[in-house]
Amino acid sequence: MMRPKRVLAGLGAILISSWLFAAPAGAANSLRTGGSASISEAASVTVVTNAPLQILLASGSIAPSGVTFTVAGSGAVAVPGFVSAAADANSLLVSGNGLMTGTTMNGEALSVSVGDGIGDEPGQANTGGNTGVKVVVAQFN
């Protein structure tokens, strides 16, 4: 037989426990965290029948420096590869080898130019660069 005082003590414990668990003010803590993402519209730069550009890039390679856009090839065009971690987010390069005819570069490019990567002005094609390596320079916003 349960002794009355133990019954009372048990009931008291239950009541205290109920009170404790019903007031979890310090037993839980919550906060709201921010999440973010930025999605950009793709702008395409398609190299088609630009003879000087094709000649420039026919046998050269595109110097690696960084990437912020994708490059997709068509037909027999070799698709340039990618490198990550661009050094300058405002002037980024795509890297790889191959013909650029029919190649489409998708990204937020404001302008695309060709040069040897050494002090070339945007929009100027330079066939006599010091390195002999042709680069496609894409300016991004």
Place this chain on the structure above:
Amino acid sequence: MDKLMKLGIALALAGGLAVPALAQNSATTASPTQGSATIVAPITLTENSTLRFGSMVKPTNDNTNTITVGTGTCATAITGTGNGALVSSTSGCATYTAGGESGQAFSISNPATFNLSNGNGGTITVNLTRSANSGTIGQSSADFKVGGNFNIDKNTPSGAYTGEFAVTVTYQ
């Protein structure tokens, strides 16, 4: 046996039973009941960084890309057959530190999903993941991470997306 006699016997029996009950009751006074209490510090939760997926270019083909911020290295990755791409930007998972009573175990909870909105009608549903379901205050497991993933396709509206989700830690 008449009714009065039966009643008398019944009362006598009841009285006999009541005596031992009282005897037992009086005996318990010599055995004091133990009481105890443990007071712990309130649990706290500190956000060390938010969940940042960074910048990306949505695909132009008909396929989908999945953007993921894992809870391992917290790096952003793009997968899928879409031709979208990541843009160099700051990204990372949300990180937290739970505080309170050292050695006290706690559980972690968060919603399975939350929405990012671009403020222009565009909404992205993010699936959340976390590095652990529980931890212990004062130990390395008091630090935990929350990552997530979402899909983009060519119809995903462009823009800067933001949103919020709740994370809760509770003493176990």
